[in-house]
Amino acid sequence: MTERNVNGIPMLGLGTFGRTGPEGLDALLAGLEIGYRHIDTAQSYGTEENVGAAVRRSGLPRGDIFITTKIADTRLAKPEALESVERSLETLGVDAVDLLLIHWPSKNDAVAFQDYMLALAEAKERGFTRLIGVSNFPIALLQRSEDLLGKGTLSTNQVELHPYLQAPRLTAYARQIGLPLTAYRPLAHARVGADATLQRIAAAHGVTPAAVTLAFLMAEGHIVIPASSNRGRLEENFAARTVTLSAQDMEAIRALDNGTRLVDPEKAPAWDD
Numbered sequence: 617m618t619e620r621n622v623n624g625i626p627m628l629g630l631g632t633f634g635r636t637g638p639e640g641l642d643a644l645l646a647g648l649e650i651g652y653r654h655i656d657t658a659q660s661y662g663t664e665e666n667v668g669a670a671v672r673r674s675g676l677p678r679g680d681i682f683i684t685t686k687i688a689d690t691r692l693a694k695p696e697a698l699e700s701v702e703r704s705l706e707t708l709g710v711d712a713v714d715l716l717l718i719h720w721p722s723k724n725d726a727v728a729f730q731d732y733m734l735a736l737a738e739a740k741e742r743g744f745t746r747l748i749g750v751s752n753f754p755i756a757l758l759q760r761s762e763d764l765l766g767k768g769t770l771s772t773n774q775v776e777l778h779p780y781l782q783a784p785r786l787t788a789y790a791r792q793i794g795l796p797l798t799a800y801r802p803l804a805h806a807r808v809g810a811d812a813t814l815q816r817i818a819a820a821h822g823v824t825p826a827a828v829t830l831a832f833l834m835a836e837g838h839i840v841i842p843a844s845s846n847r848g849r850l851e852e853n854f855a856a857r858t859v860t861l862s863a864q865d866m867e868a869i870r871a872l873d874n875g876t877r878l879v880d881p882e883k884a885p886a887w888d889d
């Protein structure tokens with residue numbers, strides 16, 4: 617598996633949702649020691665401070681670690697969006713992040729689409745971030761993004777993806793326009809561990825169902841950002857980089873898709889799959 621995609625985004629990253637406080641910091645430090653070089657945070661997670669602290673404590677050069685943060689859906693109005701990014705940079709203690717995302721689109725355009733998308737583009741122009749992207753965007757909003765900002769401006773759409781939600785329509789569209797997807801909740805919040813098909817394939821490869829799941833998603837071209845506070849599980853997940861699945865394995869895991877969506881808050885847009 618290639619370690620980074622065409623935009624230099626490490627294919628296997630570390631999620632931080634819920635990893636606050638000293639335990640969260642320990643998980644981040646363990647992740648960096650194990651070799652993770654891509655960390656996913658967000659204004660709404662309360663983990664930006666821990667991410668900055670872990671990066672500094674690790675002693676690794678800033679340029680070695682890819683940091684993503686996300687503008688909260690409560691801060692989408694343009695001046696506030698840009699101010700919120702400046703606050704994120706202060707909290708993280710960095711000059712710029714590597715990737716900045718719109719966390720959720722504004723439901724029913726309560727904040728005008730072009731306001732927050734142009735704020736995102738301006739954040740890049742002002743040097744607050746190297747790359748920009750979106751999260752939880754269905755096809756219709758990806759099309760509007762392309763119309764507004766031009767082709768190839770976005771570096772990812774971060775969405776829920778795992779064996780039980782493979783989102784065929786969104787995935788096909790993203791492939792067609794050359795947009796990499798980032799799989800959040802890639803382990804279906806640990807449900808993959810109990811899956812008989814994944815257990816069988818994992819046993820044949822001498823790894824865990826979680827590692828097989830992450831290897832599958834990466835083989836499909838998706839970036840993955842699993843989270844764990846446990847060192848052993850962080851290691852298990854990192855081992856996914858060395859797993860090569862057969863065509864039969866891939867087909868068996870593709871057949872697990874049943875459209876199960878785990879993250880579907882009231883503010884969610886109309887999904888494609």
Ligand SMILES: NC(=O)c1ccc[n+]([C@@H]2O[C@H](COP(=O)([O-])OP(=O)(O)OC[C@H]3O[C@@H](n4cnc5c(N)ncnc54)[C@H](OP(=O)(O)O)[C@@H]3O)[C@@H](O)[C@H]2O)c1
Nearest residue numbers: 631632633800801802803804805806826842843844845849
């Ligand atoms: N953009 C968005 O709207 C959005 C939404 C949700 C998530 N995200 C991002 O995606 C990241 C990952 O999603 P997620 O944290 O919701 O779910 P996930 O990565 O699918 O699952 C995390 C859960 O699985 C457990 N786990 C991790 N590795 C395991 C393993 N090898 N074996 C068994 N259990 C394991 C963890 O528990 P332990 O800690 O006990 O190991 C944790 O409870 C988040 O942290 C966040 O950064 C983004």
